[in-house]
Amino acid sequence: MNPREVWPGLALLAVVAAMPLVASNAVLNFLLSSLVVALAAQGWNILGGYAGQLSFGHAAFFGTGAYATAILQTRYGVNAWAGLAAGIALGALVGWAIGLLAFRARLRGSYFALVTLAFAEVLRILANAADVTGGAAGLLVRLAPGAGNLQFASRAGFLWLLTGAVAAVLLLTAWIAHRRLGARLVAVRENEDAARALGVDVLRVKLSAIALSGAITAAAGCLYVQNFLYLDATIAYGTWISVEVLIACVLGGAGTVLGPVVGALALHGVGELAKIALGHVAGPVPGVDLVVFGALLILAVAFLPRGVMGGLRRALRGAGR
């Protein structure tokens, strides 16, 4: 594990974890939603950033994790922590299954992206029609604050839980990146044929990546539902989360340990600021944050091809000379 990649991230998360001491509820709400996206984006980063398989349908995993947790609790009375574990496992399974179908068919690039989008959309339509998901009316998780129920009376408790989860995935990512699996993920991203010639089982590496990616993004979905206690098909499987995790990674730096976290915080931070600033001038403008997301994506692609982290690394190297 490379400490230079890990310490700044842990320091950043320590600052976030200290925020309940000083910040208002509005800031904490902002941090909670940013951290959910950060966690989901960390999942995307394993598949899209390291293994280079760009998914446009990570909602499939986010929603699966969220629904698994919600349905197990509301319909079967399962404990929320067990629901979280089941959600993570199911996310990995769905990832593996989508991967098996798409990668065995040798889909790559935009074709793979479109297939993932299609899976997420199919799941959204099914969830909207099925009974078990509450259909269009959605699901309400019963309010029962208590750590045993994975609910917290204060925002601080949930913030700490999310910060811990993001930190854990940060360490996991850094650990993988410096092991054989990490080297193979990157080799597959850079050149599949060369990887194959060097004895890398490309299909297996991709399946590991998508299963792990699905598990992490599903965990974000589980925690989302525990925080808001409400879920419907548009939240769970809507394109919003697929888009946000993708932009967060591209903005922060795909294929870097800290990129998704920095990207998610920056994305939501700028989005919120735009809402507030414009709100003062012109009253509430719904959807202005989406306009900002689009603008940020264009700027990142044009000026920061490796995201904020790549730009920082280049700047630091320049300063070191």
Add this chain to the structure above:
Amino acid sequence: MSLLRAEGLTRRFGGLVAVDDASLEVSEGGLIGLIGPNGAGKTTLFSLVSGFLAPSAGRVTFAGEDVTAEAPHRRAARGMARTFQIVQPFAGLTVRENVAVGAYLRHPGRAEAVRAAEAVAREVGLGPMLDAQASALTVAGRKRLELARALATAPRLLLLDEVLAGLNPSEVRDIIPVIRAIRERGVAILMIEHVMQAVMNLCDHVHVLAGGRMIASGPPRAVTADPRVVEAYLGHGAAARIAAGGAHA
């Protein structure tokens, strides 16, 4: 004992027969050349042997086992490594990281893999470039990188696809001892090569492929004197004209 045996390999692309009933053999520790004019099917034959293409007919055995239907990564695990004629570096990675991907095949731990990668990189003369990005290497450097990555998988057989192409004469002179040293470690080599100086210098035995067929095989000097080979390169009647007197050739 023969390490690699390809028997009756044929590959059709639609109506085109790129490789037609070609057979060859590489003995344990041997250094075999595969030459032939452009478009003869040499690289296609390599892809059939290494598993990147499935043959339309024929079979490949490696160390006595039939590997015809095996995927490339499984053949690599058995000890068959190839380089690419058009170099395929992991462009965004350093030389060390590139070679380590190969080394991970035999060394699951990072420390040992990196150590093995560095040793191999030094062996092929990339020692000073370990921290350079692969995309920053010269053509000669990239060719060495191809070689280093393949070697890092600790192969029993190395398939070299024109590792000398695009190099200037002094670079060729520098890399020939490297190839000889690899062979002296007991690694068998099958090399596609256009640089005849290298083929004559290095190979014990040469196969000549033309129009997808094996037209000759034997020691390098005998093969280059073979009229069929001369004609394959220089056109019909060339051998007779050369024999009649150098003035008209």
